[in-house]
Amino acid sequence: FDLGHQLRGRVGRSHHQAYAYLLVPEIEGLTKQAAQRLDAIQQMEELGSGFYLAMHDLEIRGAGEVLGESQSGNMMEIGFQLYNEMLSEAVRSLKNGKEPDLLSPMSATTDINLHAPALLPDDYCGDVHLRLSFYKKLATAKTSDQLDGLVEEIVDRFGKLPAQAQTLIDVHRLRVLSQPYGVVKVDAAPGVIQISFKPNPPVDPMAIIGLIQKNKHIKLAGNDKLRIERELPDPKQRAQMVRDILRSLGTPRTEAVAA
Structure with missing residues (x-):
């Protein structure tokens, strides 16, 4: 797979137009994986696409064992990103002296909806691979400092943030801020904002009561939701x-971690 891509890269290194022909038997006789590999090679025509080709190969054959001898596996059953998250979660549990709970769900992120386009526009960041890379970095940022660094990098490379990109940054800033408060969803429409908390959030109930008493436009909508009109x-x-x-709710309580 990778050898074919490298051979293709060995031609055309002078000022002359060059071509690489990869000959295969009848397409119908190829295995499913071989056909997928050929299709990936055909699609990857841009400079620097070797990394993405390798990622395709990883998805096709599956990742190998991190601590074993197998060089392929069943990672394609769950996807590369989820595989990495599950592995990181297991390693983190072992470092804390706990047995990884493989049956518990992965930690969920906070759902933020500002009811406005939140993206890096094509005419701002034209490279689709770069956009995907920044989307991933933003989505995995866990602190405001990390987000600040990403914003600085984006502005340095592409210039002032357009409105859609600024909304994207605001979404992730809210995500980082909301999670310690136990917020599971923020639905911020132009006329009504709703903030939904998980059961028993790490927030002082008296702070919520005080907030409602001081602001007539803020109400409780059920046991775990604030409604701001x-x-x-x-x-x-x-x-x-x-x-x-x-x-205004103060510092969220730190949940105790079992030894």
């Missing part, structure tokens, strides 16, 4: 409103 047409205003409300 305020007309805020700009998604940046809605994001700021959510930040202000969460910070």
Whole structure:
């Protein structure tokens, strides 16, 4: 698989037009994996696509054992990203002296919806691979400092953030801020904002009561949801409103970690 791609890269290294012909038997006689590999090679025509070709190969044949001898596996059953997350979770549990709980669900992220386009536009970041890379980095950032570093990198490479990109950053800033408060969902529409908490969130109940008493536009909607009725047409205003409300609840309690 990779050898064919490397052979193709060995031609055309002068000013003359060159071609690489890869000959195969009848297509119908190829195995499913061989056909997938050929299709991937045909699609990867851009400079520097070797890495993405290797990722395709990893998905096709499956990852090998990290601590074993097998060089292929069944990673394709769950996907490369989830495989990495599960592996990281297991390693983290072992480092903490705990047995990995393979039956428990992976930690869920906070769902943030500002009801506005949140993306890196094509005319701002034209390289699809770069966009996907930044999306992944933003989604896995766990602190405000990490997000600040990514924003600095994006602005340095592409210039001032357009509105859609700024909304994307606001979404991830809210995600990072909300998770310690036990927030599972933020639905921030122009007229109504709803903040949903998990059961028994690490927040002082008296802080929530005080917040509601001081602000007539904030109400409880059930046992685990705050409803804010305020007309805020700009998604940046809605994001700021959510930040202000969460910070007004004080510092979230740190959940005890079992030894």
